[in-house]
Amino acid sequence: MELLVSELSVEQEQPVQPRVPLEPEEFARLYEEHSRAIYYLALRFLGDPQKAEDATHDVFLKVYRKFNEFRGESSLRTWLYRITINHCHNLRQSWQNRNLVTTADESVWENTAGPAESPLRVLETKELGERIQKALDGLSAEYRLLLLLVADAELSYDEIAELTKQSADAVRGKLHRARKAFAVLFQQTA
Amino acid sequence: MKRQTKHSSQEQEQLSEVGAQQTSPLEFASAKELLQHDAGQTVVPPEIAERLARSIQNEPKPARSWWRRFLDR
Numbered sequence: 056m057e058l059l060v061s062e063l064s065v066e067q068e069q070p071v072q073p074r075v076p077l078e079p080e081e082f083a084r085l086y087e088e089h090s091r092a093i094y095y096l097a098l099r100f101l102g103d104p105q106k107a108e109d110a111t112h113d114v115f116l117k118v119y120r121k122f123n124e125f126r127g128e129s130s131l132r133t134w135l136y137r138i139t140i141n142h143c144h145n146l147r148q149s150w151q152n153r154n155l156v157t158t159a160d161e162s163v164w165e166n167t168a169g170p171a172e173s174p175l176r177v178l179e180t181k182e183l184g185e186r187i188q189k190a191l192d193g194l195s196a197e198y199r200l201l202l203l204l205v206a207d208a209e210l211s212y213d214e215i216a217e218l219t220k221q222s223a224d225a226v227r228g229k230l231h232r233a234r235k236a237f238a239v240l241f242q243q244t245a
Numbered sequence: 246m247k248r249q250t251k252h253s254s255q256e257q258e259q260l261s262e263v264g265a266q267q268t269s270p271l272e273f274a275s276a277k278e279l280l281q282h283d284a285g286q287t288v289v290p291p292e293i294a295e296r297l298a299r300s301i302q303n304e305p306k307p308a309r310s311w312w313r314r315f316l317d318r
Contacts, residue, residue, distance in 0.1 A: 095284045112296050119301055175279050176270040187283050206280035237276045
């Protein structure tokens with residue numbers, strides 16, 4: 056048993072080799088696989104298709120430049136999300152500094168009786184995106200981000216916790232309130 | 246032979262069923278399901294890949310590693 060533990064600790068202490076720069080074909084495959092998730096997060100988090108386009112371009116360019124810094128300690132998707140979240144936060148921060156963004160007050164939803172777990176019905180799919188955006192815009196940036204991350208089936212609660220720098224339990228608690236708030240806001244957009 | 250211009254009550258019933266199906270609401274069990282549907286419908290604008298290709302062309306070429314320089318001699 057001791058041997059096993061010491062073998063494991065030796066294994067963990069081995070330095071992780073940095074990756075070599077991406078070949079164009081590899082980068083194209085990476086873009087193909089992850090661009091929709093990254094664009095979607097930027098689109099719904101920023102709420103502006105043009106800004107989401109710019110953000111997606113900038114994120115992937117950063118990925119191309121910094122790929123040799125990816126050490127494989129997290130999944131590639133998580134790494135891409137981290138870059139995207141930082142980029143979007145920086146953008147929102149600069150808008151806030153110019154007073155272009157108002158932050159929603161989370162405490163509003165604490166005692167709201169809302170259809171947290173009841174089904175969300177949609178009659179007209181044509182304007183569904185607009186309704187979703189309107190509902191998300193009514194949430195705080197943190198709730199919005201949590202809802203968008205948890206919608207990605209590839210991410211675990213632990214990965215979301217790591218990305219948002221909090222415990223998985225905190226993520227679960229906040230997600231419960233975020234879902235409730237979203238459901239209320241979504242029904243209001245009908 | 247006289248052409249039938251009106252639907253029989255049975256046909257009308259069938260049509261109204263079809264109409265009801267067409268307008269029946271989509272139902273999502275949760276916000277997660279709704280957002281997953283939304284993400285699935287989202288199309289990444291092709292302009293991003295085009296811009297990216299142009300930007301990468303303008304990037305400086307990475308320096309060759311020592312072993313590649315060695316092998317290319």
